[in-house]
Amino acid sequence: MSKKVAILGAGSWGTAFSIVLADGGNDVTIWGRREEVCAAINDQHENVDYLPGIELPPAVSATHDHEKALAGADVVVLAVPSQSLRENLTEWAPYVGKDAVMVSLMKGVELGTLDRMSEVIAEVTGAGPERIAVISGPNLAKEIARREPAASVVACADVDVAQMLQRRVHSPAFRPYTSVDVLGCELGGAYKNVVALSVGMAVGLGFGDNTTASVITRGLAETARLAMKLGANPLTLMGLAGLGDLVATCSSPLSRNRTFGEKLGKGMTTDEVVASTRQVAEGAKSCSSLLALATQSGVDAPIAHHVDAVVAGTMTAKDMMDAFIARDTKAETD
Numbered sequence: 001m002s003k004k005v006a007i008l009g010a011g012s013w014g015t016a017f018s019i020v021l022a023d024g025g026n027d028v029t030i031w032g033r034r035e036e037v038c039a040a041i042n043d044q045h046e047n048v049d050y051l052p053g054i055e056l057p058p059a060v061s062a063t064h065d066h067e068k069a070l071a072g073a074d075v076v077v078l079a080v081p082s083q084s085l086r087e088n089l090t091e092w093a094p095y096v097g098k099d100a101v102m103v104s105l106m107k108g109v110e111l112g113t114l115d116r117m118s119e120v121i122a123e124v125t126g127a128g129p130e131r132i133a134v135i136s137g138p139n140l141a142k143e144i145a146r147r148e149p150a151a152s153v154v155a156c157a158d159v160d161v162a163q164m165l166q167r168r169v170h171s172p173a174f175r176p177y178t179s180v181d182v183l184g185c186e187l188g189g190a191y192k193n194v195v196a197l198s199v200g201m202a203v204g205l206g207f208g209d210n211t212t213a214s215v216i217t218r219g220l221a222e223t224a225r226l227a228m229k230l231g232a233n234p235l236t237l238m239g240l241a242g243l244g245d246l247v248a249t250c251s252s253p254l255s256r257n258r259t260f261g262e263k264l265g266k267g268m269t270t271d272e273v274v275a276s277t278r279q280v281a282e283g284a285k286s287c288s289s290l291l292a293l294a295t296q297s298g299v300d301a302p303i304a305h306h307v308d309a310v311v312a313g314t315m316t317a318k319d320m321m322d323a324f325i326a327r328d329t330k331a332e333t334d
């Protein structure tokens with residue numbers, strides 16, 4: 001049986017996940033947008049731009065040619081920014097094997113269409129749900145690349161496919177659990193970035209653990225409200241792709257979303273924060289799409305609403321925190 005995997009995207013997570021896959025016994029080819037990044041992966045076994053100091057296993061190689069990366073791959077892993085997936089995949093789709101399973105590592109919701117990444121994949125490739133999976137959990141790239149122990153969720157509507165992928169990514173430091181709740185995993189992964197932005201803002205403003213714990217907990221309530229309205233299993237939100245990822249992202253200085261929020265909390269503008277890093281903070285775009293999804297679904301989403309306003313520059317981080325406290329009071333479980 002082929003164990004060739006293509007990873008499309010040579011950023012932090014695509015590269016870190018190549019280590020998981022190589023440790024799981026797969027032969028991995030990464031497609032990278034920039035030739036010099038691919039050359040460094042092949043020649044120095046290192047992604048000097050995104051994961052400096054981490055030695056990549058011999059089973060990992062890279063190419064700038066997507067046709068070469070995709071040739072013979074029975075598993076295709078997608079790790080580009082959520083807002084560029086549709087454009088990228090439209091170019092790649094003709095070269096994806098007709099039975100290949102596509103796995104989204106992305107944590108965002110498309111602006112405009114409000115599609116989750118699995119929905120973009122289905123629309124662009126015409127693949128059925130049995131060929132589309134999601135891997136999501138508390139998985140900060142640098143820690144995974146250092147092979148620090150972590151768990152995650154492999155979700156696919158077809159449990160046999162989820163189990164096949166589970167076997168392929170199970171490695172000494174990475175423990176995958178299966179799920180059939182693709183929607184719940186995707187919304188948990190996208191929403192926690194928005195909550196991490198607001199937690200980062202609280203940290204940037206100098207507030208302590210009571211404030212961050214309150215925002216995290218109400219963030220989970222907001223995520224669960226929307227996800228359950230759209231059909232997610234509530235237990236998914238209590239699991240690794242929900243609470244687990246929320247805690248990791250909101251607690252860690254390694255999180256790009258939390259760091260982005262912290263800079264906003266310290267008074268930088270969105271343009272200044274974007275200019276200060278080349279890495280993607282998905283929540284800065286997905287706050288708008290998740291807010292639109294919540295509004296369309298009739299779900300109250302105060303955190304997405306206020307984060308969207310701060311990112312858009314129509315409200316300050318301090319005014320956001322004041323507004324959270326001043327909201328009409330209600331029962332916790334409403």
Ligand SMILES: NC(=O)c1ccc[n+]([C@@H]2O[C@H](COP(=O)([O-])OP(=O)(O)OC[C@H]3O[C@@H](n4cnc5c(N)ncnc54)[C@H](O)[C@@H]3O)[C@@H](O)[C@H]2O)c1
Nearest residue numbers: 010011012013014079080084105106107139140141279280
């Ligand atoms: N980094 C993590 O710890 C982590 C963990 C889990 C999930 N994710 C998710 O994985 C996805 C990718 O994140 P990342 O951490 O690898 O981001 P990154 O910023 O580290 O890298 C993004 C990669 O995409 C490329 N890219 C940027 N714009 C592009 C475009 N228009 N077309 C094609 N390629 C483009 C960049 O060159 C880079 O290689 C995101 O949805 C993120 O939320 C990240």
Ligand SMILES: O=P(O)(O)OC[C@H](O)CO
Nearest residue numbers: 137138139140255256257
């Ligand atoms: O760095 P962030 O904020 O994109 O978060 C990374 C991962 O999603 C954590 O699981």
